[in-house]
Amino acid sequence: MNDALRPMAARPRLYEQVLDRLRAYVAEGGLRAGDRLPTERDLAARLGVSRASVKQAIVVLEVQGLVEVRHGGGTYLVRDGLDVAEPVERLVERKKRLPDVLEAREALETKLAELAAERRTDENLTALRAALDRMAEDIGAGGLGIEGDRLFHAAVTAAAHSTLLAAFMREIDEPIAESRTESLRQPRRPGRSLAQHRAILTAIEAGDGRGAAAAMRRHVRSVAKVRLLEWDPDSSSTGT
């Protein structure tokens, strides 16, 4: 899909421009925690925009915890700058260049599988089996088993009962979903993937943490391999 003709960058938003100016102003002026920003009226006048727009920008800084607004007292910096710690999300965006994501996935899911083997409840096992059944059924009908695959990994994550690891997984959820689709499109891949899932489930059922971890590692690595063979650094993904 030749997407040569751009998504047409959308950012007229005035408050975003105000935000940029404010960040620049604070950076250049070397303002530090506790320093006071100019008043809203002053900013509005100097930037040549309405106070409402300045206010919108300040509200953004406020919810990001970068600034403290005191009614009648002024607006003060909470930290030294106005830059937000680069959100993992954006990193994920840039690093959709999959290799990084797959490394992270291996690190997280290997441990998740181990924990799942040690902590799974009966409901967890039911969910895992249901996911596999669904995948098998779909593949039997000529499908790729994508939804079952997704459900299985989600069930493993749930069975590990680790909110922190689960939170990390959520952060790379989207790129993983994409890689899943491409991977399962490979010839004979759905069947092999199903077999690997069965191995993981068997280890989890047996309460074999090491085995589950090893099985999951093999699975994730084979996905990565398949995916990387197809990887063309020039073509970005097609969809939304």
Add this chain to the structure above:
Amino acid sequence: MNDALRPMAARPRLYEQVLDRLRAYVAEGGLRAGDRLPTERDLAARLGVSRASVKQAIVVLEVQGLVEVRHGGGTYLVRDGLDVAEPVERLVERKKRLPDVLEAREALETKLAELAAERRTDENLTALRAALDRMAEDIGAGGLGIEGDRLFHAAVTAAAHSTLLAAFMREIDEPIAESRTESLRQPRRPGRSLAQHRAILTAIEAGDGRGAAAAMRRHVRSVAKVRLLEWDPDSSSTGT
């Protein structure tokens, strides 16, 4: 500075109330990704506030990526709800109850060590050795080697050259630092920790990914064990 009684709900902020109402509205109405919110004028009228306040709330939702505003077209949900995915940060806060953090640490650092063995540059090796020297020196002088320990793990993370995994590590940095201090206070612990670090470094120097991963896993697990023995679920940590 006795600020014991200070919190006193500081939230007159109108736009925050609007935010709450919007979230409630979306939750109750079961609105889903792609659904459209009422118009700004409509919301302002129904909530009995000005359009400017509604706008401020919508700007917040926009920067949080929960909503897409189309000029002239309306405001649409990006996800199913309006609730911010619980920020990892807050999770870390609550989960300073360490076990979860240590699980995550094992998952991440094991992989980081493996990658470090495969990708380390000469500078990375220099940094790793310097960290170890510092730790040895400090311990030799009767210290705990805390700073050297920190530097070593930071150097491993750097040597892995994975921005995503590094970002995850940053998110659990603080609780790890705390656990490090407590761990190294155990009798004979600094010396053993140093030996474990040496084993990790040796594997990384040799380019032995599996070995480095294994050595790191042993190290992290021994830290976890030591830490958990000390764990008293009733006493929260002292500090900030």
Add this chain to the structure above:
DNA sequence: ATTGGCTGAGTGGCTGAGCCAATCTGAGCG
């Protein structure tokens, strides 16, 4: 039947003036 341009209603973007409420400042008083 399809395509492309046009129009009008609806909706978000932004402004400017203005009032209210919290805070700060300083002059004046005890």
Add this chain to the structure above:
DNA sequence: CGCTCAGATTGGCTCAGCCACTCAGCCAAT
């Protein structure tokens, strides 16, 4: 010197209005 209190400052919020963009529907040209 310290306290008080009124006026100045500054943020909170509203109102009314105009502009820009979108979308649906209509119509002419193809």
